[in-house]
Amino acid sequence: MNLNRLTVNHIRPTRTRGAVLRRALGLLAASLLAGSTGAQAFPAMNMPVGVTVLSHDIYRIHMEVLWVCVAIAVAVFGVMITALIRFRHSKGAVPDTTMTHSTAAEVIWTIIPVLILVALAIPAARTMIKIDDTTHAGLTIRVTGYQWKWHYTYLGDASGIRFFSTLSQNSNFASQLDSGIDPRTVPHYLLSVDHPLVIPSGVKVRLLITSADVIHAWWVPAFGVKRSAIPGFINELWVKVLPGHEGVYRGQCAALCGRGHGFMPIVVDVKTPADFAKWVAAQKAALKQASAAPVPAATAPNEAPVARARIAAPASPLARRPLTARISD
Amino acid sequence: MAHAIEIAPDAHDAHAAHDGPDTGIRRWLFATNHKDIGTMYLTLSLIMFFVGGAMAMVIRAELFEPGMQLVDPAFYNQMMTMHALVMIFGAVMPAFVGLANWMIPLQIGAPDMALPRLNNFSFWLLPFAFTLLLSTLLVPGGAPAGGWTMYPPLALQFGDSFPMLIFSIHLMGISSILGAINVIVTILNLRAPGMTLLKMPLFCWTWLITAYLLIAVMPVLAGAVTMLLTDHFFHTSFFNAAGGGDPLMYEHIFWFFGHPEVYIMILPAFGIISEIIPTFSRKPLFGATSMIYATASIAFLSFIVWGHHMFVDGMPTSADLFFMLSTMLIAVPTGVKIFNWTATMWRGSLSFEPPMLFAIGFLFMFSIGGFSGLMLAMVPADFQYNQSYFVVAHFHYVLVPGAVFAIMGGVYYWLPKWTGNLYNMKLAKTHFWLSTIFVNVLFFPQHFLGLAGMPRRIPDYAVQFTDWNMVSSIGGFGFGLSQILFAIAIIQCVRGGKKATAEVWTGAAPHGLEWTIPSPAPYHSFQTAPEVR
Ligand SMILES: [Cu+2]
Numbered sequence: 001m002n003l004n005r006l007t008v009n010h011i012r013p014t015r016t017r018g019a020v021l022r023r024a025l026g027l028l029a030a031s032l033l034a035g036s037t038g039a040q041a042f043p044a045m046n047m048p049v050g051v052t053v054l055s056h057d058i059y060r061i062h063m064e065v066l067w068v069c070v071a072i073a074v075a076v077f078g079v080m081i082t083a084l085i086r087f088r089h090s091k092g093a094v095p096d097t098t099m100t101h102s103t104a105a106e107v108i109w110t111i112i113p114v115l116i117l118v119a120l121a122i123p124a125a126r127t128m129i130k131i132d133d134t135t136h137a138g139l140t141i142r143v144t145g146y147q148w149k150w151h152y153t154y155l156g157d158a159s160g161i162r163f164f165s166t167l168s169q170n171s172n173f174a175s176q177l178d179s180g181i182d183p184r185t186v187p188h189y190l191l192s193v194d195h196p197l198v199i200p201s202g203v204k205v206r207l208l209i210t211s212a213d214v215i216h217a218w219w220v221p222a223f224g225v226k227r228s229a230i231p232g233f234i235n236e237l238w239v240k241v242l243p244g245h246e247g248v249y250r251g252q253c254a255a256l257c258g259r260g261h262g263f264m265p266i267v268v269d270v271k272t273p274a275d276f277a278k279w280v281a282a283q284k285a286a287l288k289q290a291s292a293a294p295v296p297a298a299t300a301p302n303e304a305p306v307a308r309a310r311i312a313a314p315a316s317p318l319a320r321r322p323l324t325a326r327i328s329d
Numbered sequence: 330m331a332h333a334i335e336i337a338p339d340a341h342d343a344h345a346a347h348d349g350p351d352t353g354i355r356r357w358l359f360a361t362n363h364k365d366i367g368t369m370y371l372t373l374s375l376i377m378f379f380v381g382g383a384m385a386m387v388i389r390a391e392l393f394e395p396g397m398q399l400v401d402p403a404f405y406n407q408m409m410t411m412h413a414l415v416m417i418f419g420a421v422m423p424a425f426v427g428l429a430n431w432m433i434p435l436q437i438g439a440p441d442m443a444l445p446r447l448n449n450f451s452f453w454l455l456p457f458a459f460t461l462l463l464s465t466l467l468v469p470g471g472a473p474a475g476g477w478t479m480y481p482p483l484a485l486q487f488g489d490s491f492p493m494l495i496f497s498i499h500l501m502g503i504s505s506i507l508g509a510i511n512v513i514v515t516i517l518n519l520r521a522p523g524m525t526l527l528k529m530p531l532f533c534w535t536w537l538i539t540a541y542l543l544i545a546v547m548p549v550l551a552g553a554v555t556m557l558l559t560d561h562f563f564h565t566s567f568f569n570a571a572g573g574g575d576p577l578m579y580e581h582i583f584w585f586f587g588h589p590e591v592y593i594m595i596l597p598a599f600g601i602i603s604e605i606i607p608t609f610s611r612k613p614l615f616g617a618t619s620m621i622y623a624t625a626s627i628a629f630l631s632f633i634v635w636g637h638h639m640f641v642d643g644m645p646t647s648a649d650l651f652f653m654l655s656t657m658l659i660a661v662p663t664g665v666k667i668f669n670w671t672a673t674m675w676r677g678s679l680s681f682e683p684p685m686l687f688a689i690g691f692l693f694m695f696s697i698g699g700f701s702g703l704m705l706a707m708v709p710a711d712f713q714y715n716q717s718y719f720v721v722a723h724f725h726y727v728l729v730p731g732a733v734f735a736i737m738g739g740v741y742y743w744l745p746k747w748t749g750n751l752y753n754m755k756l757a758k759t760h761f762w763l764s765t766i767f768v769n770v771l772f773f774p775q776h777f778l779g780l781a782g783m784p785r786r787i788p789d790y791a792v793q794f795t796d797w798n799m800v801s802s803i804g805g806f807g808f809g810l811s812q813i814l815f816a817i818a819i820i821q822c823v824r825g826g827k828k829a830t831a832e833v834w835t836g837a838a839p840h841g842l843e844w845t846i847p848s849p850a851p852y853h854s855f856q857t858a859p860e861v862r
Contacts, residue, residue: 043796044781047713054709062710069700080671080692087610089680095611096676106619109668110661117657120707125650127709132646175397175789183395184792190395191791214483215576217641217716221782225712228642230577231482232570235643250791254641254716254784256476258483259403262787 048221051245051270054238055224057127065120072116131225134236137206139199145209145216145229145253148260152197154280155208161283167263168192175263191250196267200276202243209235214258220251220266228255241270349852358453361445362852363430364747366452370427371740373455375816377419378733380463382809384412389771389805392798397789405788406474407466413477414494417594418501419459421728424736425597426451426508429536432743433512435843435850436530438521438859443514451507458500465490476786478587479554481568481579485561492562495554502547509540509547516540521842523861527618530841534621535600538628542589542596545632550586553579577642584635592631594728596624598735599666602688605742606670608840609685610677616669623662623669630659640711649708656706663699667692682834683757687738690730690765698726701776716786719779725772730765737764737815744819745833749849750826756818763811770804 049059087093142153146164153162167175171190174181183189199205209218211229218237219226227235251266271279350356350365360366387408391399400408430448434441442448465472470488473479484491516537520529556567557579566572568579599620607614614620636644636652644652670692679685701723705714714720737760745751774797779785783794790798829848837844842861846854 043777043793045777047780048782058709058713061707062704062713065704065707065710069703073696073700076667076671076696077693080674080689083671083674083677084679084689087674087677087679089611089678093678095678097612099615099672099676100613101616101619102672105668105672106616106665110665113661113664117660121654121657124653124707124709128649128653129646131709131712132649177397177401179396181396183789184795189792190789214486215480219716219782219784221713226641226715230570230642232574232576233643251782252784252787252791256406256480256483256786258474258486259401259406261406262402262784262789 050222050224051241051247051249052223053240053242054127054131055222057130058224061124061127064123068116068120131238134206134238136204137238138203140206140208141197141199142208142210143197143218143229145211145213145218145257145264147213147258148253148264150193150197150216150218150253150264150266151212158280158283160287161280163195165193165195165197165267167265168194171265172263188250190263191252191265191267193265193267196248196269198269198271198276198279199239199241200273201241201246201270202273203276204238204240207237207239209237215255216257216264217254218251218266219254220249220268222249222251223268226251226254243272246270246272246275360449360452361441363434363442363445363448364850364852366442366445366448367427367430367432368747369452370423370430370455373452373459374420374424374427374736375819377415377423377459379812379816381412381415381420382812384408384415385805386809388412389802391788392790393802394799395790395792395795400788402788403474404471406476406786407472409786410473410476411462411466414462414473415459416728417477417590418498419455419462421594421732421736422501422505423455425536425539425594426505428532428597428601428736428739428743429508429512431747432843433515433533433536434519435746435846435854436533436841437516437519437524438842438855438861439515439519440853440856440858442511443519444511447507448511451504451511454500454504454507458497458504461493461500462497465493468493478580478583479557480583481557481560481576482570484557485569492558495558498554499551502551505543506547509543512536512540513544521855521858521861524842527621528861530600531603531614531617531620531624532597532600535596535603535624538624539593539596542593542628542631546586546589546593549582550590553582553586556582577639580639580642581635584638585632587638588635589628589631591724591727592627594732596628598691598732599624601735601739601742602670602691604841605684605688605738606673606692608742608834608837609680609682609688610674611679611836612673612677614669615672615675616665619665620669623665626662627659630655630662634659637706637711640708641715653706653708657703660699660703660706667696667699682741683752683754683761684738684742686758686761687734687741690761691734691738694726694730694734694765694768698723698731701726714779716784717779718775718783718785721785722772722775722779725775729772730768734764740819742834743843744822745829746843746848746850748822748826749829749847750822751829751833752818752822752826756814756821760811760814760818763814764808767804767807767811771801771808772804774798774800774804 047059047062049056139158140155142155144151144153149164149166151162151164154160167190170186171188171192173179174183174186174189207218209227209229210233211231213231215231216229217226218229223239225237227237229235247270249268249270253261253264253266257264350362351359356365357369360369387400388405391397391405430442433439468489470490473484473487473490473494475484475487516529516533556565559565560567560569560574566574568574568576570576603614603620634652634656636648637656640649640652701719705711705720705723741752741757778794778797778801781794783790831847832838832844833848842859843850845859
């Protein structure tokens with residue numbers, strides 16, 4: 001399927017509801033006809049192959065298990081359908097009431113699945129060990145979930161750079177109840193932020209994921225992995241974007257975190273190492289300039305609390321905050 | 330098994346109608362008759378099915394298009410949370426308890442459930458529990474909106490609805506435990522002479538195992554939510570990281586309940602399917618003993634797989650691998666069941682009355698849910714699937730064309746026995762076909778949405794997810810409307826119709842004791858125990 005659908009801009013002209021319904025019905029009809037996936041505007045149906053070392057491994061495992069399931073389905077459903085056609089009462093089928101059990105058959109259909117499962121488990125376990133190996137990272141970034149935005153803190157060489165990443169204003173306005181704005185006219189509706197995370201390609205980037213309030217989850221489908229952001233815990237994740245795949249990748253919070261759960265996207269701008277170095281230098285220069293002048297709110301957010309430091313007070317009214325509060329944060 | 334059952338002549342009670350039900354409200358309020366209590370459970374379940382369904386319609390209407398058109402995101406979260414709670418605890422579980430109440434005594438040749446007053450109590454807890462739960466929609470701050478899983482710290486952010494939710498869960502839990510005790514005591518003590526455990530119908534077997542699961546895990550849920558309650562009101566820190574607590578511990582405790590809970594909702598369904606398929610294949614169930622062992626293995630495995638709900642929450646590699654392997658192992662006994670049902674149909678003589686249609690629908694679509702379950706077990710791939718619409722598609726395939734289709738099949742199978750009337754077969758078949766078409770239009774595209782990267786539990790989505798969401802919503806509305814036919818078929822059948830014979834389904838008699846007593850089943854049945862040879 002189409003590589004990395006989330007990076008593709010899908011702005012469509014405004015349509016009336018009638019047209020929308022016609023399109024939905026047309027799509028329904030098309031989806032019932034096999035082989036209609038060639039149409040260029042057809043929506044994504046499969047996992048993106050992704051752009052990282054791990055996403056390729058994960059995609060391969062996904063396709064392996066998918067085809068194993070399809071093969072089993074064809075075999076089992078084939079037998080069921082044959083039975084439904086061949087042994088009909090209306091066609092005068094006579095039941096064979098002596099057929100009550102068969103130890104041989106039962107041993108076979110226990111052992112064959114076990115063998116298939118072992119064959120699936122071995123590559124999965126190997127990849128799993130690779131995914132959990134976060135050593136030898138070239139860059140470490142702390143990712144903190146907030147209701148309802150993300151905060152990024154660069155550690156090591158790039159330390160000092162930190163910022164909140166909040167849903168962009170045009171998406172926020174359009175997503176208000178009865179905003180009157182057609183989301184299709186908004187670039188990257190619900191998938192764009194004010195300050196994207198910037199990382200270099202070809203470098204193993206380690207993300208330390210935690211939360212300042214409730215549980216969130218950091219997920220960029222093109223990177224293949226997601227991790228929960230849990231207050232009091234630091235979860236590790238690594239991302240190594242393959243060189244040549246620089247660009248902007250988008251994802252969303254994946255754990256229900258309250259009213260704004262659908263409105264805290266993740267945008268990652270992947271740059272070549274040279275461009276990344278330039279970006280770091282520019283950020284540091286800006287920081288130096290800013291430290292001379294009074295501190296503007298946008299570049300010096302509240303220090304993201306370290307894990308186990310604090311969480312929101314119990315019974316916080318956050319869950320009922322008006323949606324507009326997201327902008328002013 | 331069923332085929333081995335032969336009834337000694339004159340075994341069933343000749344003086345069945347010697348005392349009938351109380352009149353008026355007393356019959357229901359003070360009910361101790363298993364048939365009355367079963368009817369009340371099933372009625373409650375049907376009402377809750379429509380209440381939870383109405384909430385699902387709100388969800389699908391909001392998701393028809395990107396942008397927020399109908400409801401506030403906070404209300405969306407309430408609908409999503411309440412839909413799950415109402416469907417799980419209000420529709421599916423009471424339906425199985427209702428079927429158990431009606432059918433277990435009839436299938437084992439017992440005059441009633443062993444503990445009739447307890448039975449009354451465990452039913453009457455539920456209307457109060459659900460009144461309490463649904464009334465949270467009216468309190469300041471609205472209904473619970475943190476998902477049915479109630480993960481802290483999010484769950485602790487809700488106001489007045491929170492203690493009401495916890496209390497209603499306690500009521501439901503007590504009801505389930507008492508119901509489970511009743512099932513176990515009845516099955517172990519009240520079987521008719523000659524009804525050995527291995528001759529017992531599969532529906533009773535799966536319920537016996539389910540009852541043990543309920544007793545094992547409902548107290549765990551009660552403990553988890555009580556800890557939430559004290560965290561909220563008494564400043565304990567079980568799950569509060571700032572106080573040294575551990576939000577992840579809640580997830581472990583919750584899913585230690587939650588995974589067996591999933592099987593509580595599917596094992597009795599397996600039992601119903603194991604009753605229906607042999608009857609309409611005119612053949613005994615294939616490998617009946619291995620079916621019992623498979624059910625018991627699934628129940629055992631359900632206690633050691635909970636971690637697969639938490640693969641993205643950062644467990645050690647060894648734990649991830651353990652939970653991956655144990656989860657994959659469930660595919661083996663589940664496969665045995667599917668193969669045995671298929672073998673039962675093989676060389677049978679199949680006819681396609683409504684119960685059989687639902688059983689066949691179950692066979693195909695539950696398998697689809699099983700396949701996506703196997704995919705979800707693969708930890709690396711789960712890092713993509715987890716918390717996406719792929720998961721929504723998976724568990725809805727298991728629960729709707731799985732558990733719910735089995736319940737509907739069971740109702741269509743036994744309804745003539747309960748009412749003495751045949752229902753409108755054409756209407757029931759239309760209900761089946763519309764449900765089957767729309768349930769796939771509703772849930773199959775959600776696989777695509779999840780794989781393409783749409784997270785679950787979001788009230789609004791990026792525009793590239795529009796098309797499949799529209800398809801899914803159309804399927805949702807169609808499925809919802811089709812269920813009105815179900816209600817009509819039942820109401821018509823209760824009111825009258827062509828009289829059913831004792832056997833109801835030609836040739837059903839060797840498939841269970843319930844087909845040897847008249848239809849409708851007399852108010853008191855098997856007052857003299859039948860002898861099973
Ligand atoms: Cu979030």
